[in-house]
Amino acid sequence: xxxxxARPVLTAYGRALRSQFTGPMLRLSILPFLLxxxxxxxxxxxxxxxxxxxxATLFASYNGYGASSTFLGFSGMGVLKxxxxxxxxxxxxxxxxxxxxxxxxxxAGMPPIVRHVSARQYPKLEMKRGGSFMGSVMINxxxxxxxxxxxxxxxxxxxxxxxxxxxxxLLWGWLTSRVMAYDALADHASAQEMATIVRAHRRPLMLIxxxxxxxxxxxxxxxxxxxxxxxxxxxxxxxxxxxxFTMVFIFTxxxxxxxxxxxxxxxxxxxxxxxxxxx
Numbered sequence: 001x002x003x004x005x006a007r008p009v010l011t012a013y014g015r016a017l018r019s020q021f022t023g024p025m026l027r028l029s030i031l032p033f034l035l036x037x038x039x040x041x042x043x044x045x046x047x048x049x050x051x052x053x054x055x056a057t058l059f060a061s062y063n064g065y066g067a068s069s070t071f072l073g074f075s076g077m078g079v080l081k082x083x084x085x086x087x088x089x090x091x092x093x094x095x096x097x098x099x100x101x102x103x104x105x106x107x108a109g110m111p112p113i114v115r116h117v118s119a120r121q122y123p124k125l126e127m128k129r130g131g132s133f134m135g136s137v138m139i140n141x142x143x144x145x146x147x148x149x150x151x152x153x154x155x156x157x158x159x160x161x162x163x164x165x166x167x168x169x170l171l172w173g174w175l176t177s178r179v180m181a182y183d184a185l186a187d188h189a190s191a192q193e194m195a196t197i198v199r200a201h202r203r204p205l206m207l208i209x210x211x212x213x214x215x216x217x218x219x220x221x222x223x224x225x226x227x228x229x230x231x232x233x234x235x236x237x238x239x240x241x242x243x244x245f246t247m248v249f250i251f252t253x254x255x256x257x258x259x260x261x262x263x264x265x266x267x268x269x270x271x272x273x274x275x276x277x278x279x
Contacts (some may be wrong), residue, residue, distance in 0.1 A: 009204050012259035020251050028112050029246050032104040036242045039100060056085045095151040099144050101242055105249040106140060110183045117257040125265055130194050131186025139182045147175045172213020176252055177205040184260040197263050212252040
């Protein structure tokens with residue numbers, strides 16, 4: 001990426017960082033967090049043990065215990081043999097926590113972010129409303145349908161932390177650039193402007209998603225890094241992960257919003273040069 005293309009990304013980053021810690025944005029984290037917390041509190045209270053038993057049965061039916069014992073013993077992590085099923089259950093649940101946090105963030109968080117950034121930095125930018133609520137739903141749904149299976153397929157990579165980080169960063173980069181770029185432009189850009197910006201700024205949008213993905217991968221790596229503690233303190237760590245996801249999504253939403261509206265303003269300036277006033 002050249003300095004000329006990196007500068008808008010860094011400018012949007014700085015603006016997002018300043019906005020992240022303003023009162024409205026800090027208060028914004030409360031509702032998505034509470035919604036996710038209530039939902040996952042109920043699901044884990046009533047469903048975690050049956051789900052863990054199901055994973056154990058499935059694991060045993062495919063000789064998972066024998067294969068995992070051999071692998072863990074070979075890699076020097078034999079202590080994890082006793083908790084492999086609870087740990088695997090948690091890692092399967094993690095992408096679902098991400099999905100629900102992101103959905104709640106999109107519904108309850110993105111509209112205030114759009115209003116905040118628009119009023120703060122782009123009050124005169126015309127709204128052409130090229131996106132729609134149903135369009136956002138479809139973008140989110142198709143993104144999750146790809147993201148969740150790929151996340152599950154990447155679970156074995158947690159045995160090799162660098163590969164796990166790389167996989168999570170790439171997955172997050174793709175998902176967030178797809179979902180949040182649409183939401184960031186939906187109110188202000190026309191459909192044609194949205195397509196033009198997404199096509200012309202594909203690499204910067206992906207870069208923003210990948211940097212955010214590095215932060216989004218931390219909870220899962222922390223769970224694996226402290227595997228025994230993670231199993232014992234799963235409800236607390238789950239709540240903390242939901243909160244971390246919410247904060248990451250708010251910052252990512254701000255970052256995309258600032259970057260996309262700046263790109264839209266520049267696109268319109270290039271397309272509509274100043275016309276001389278009539279005599």
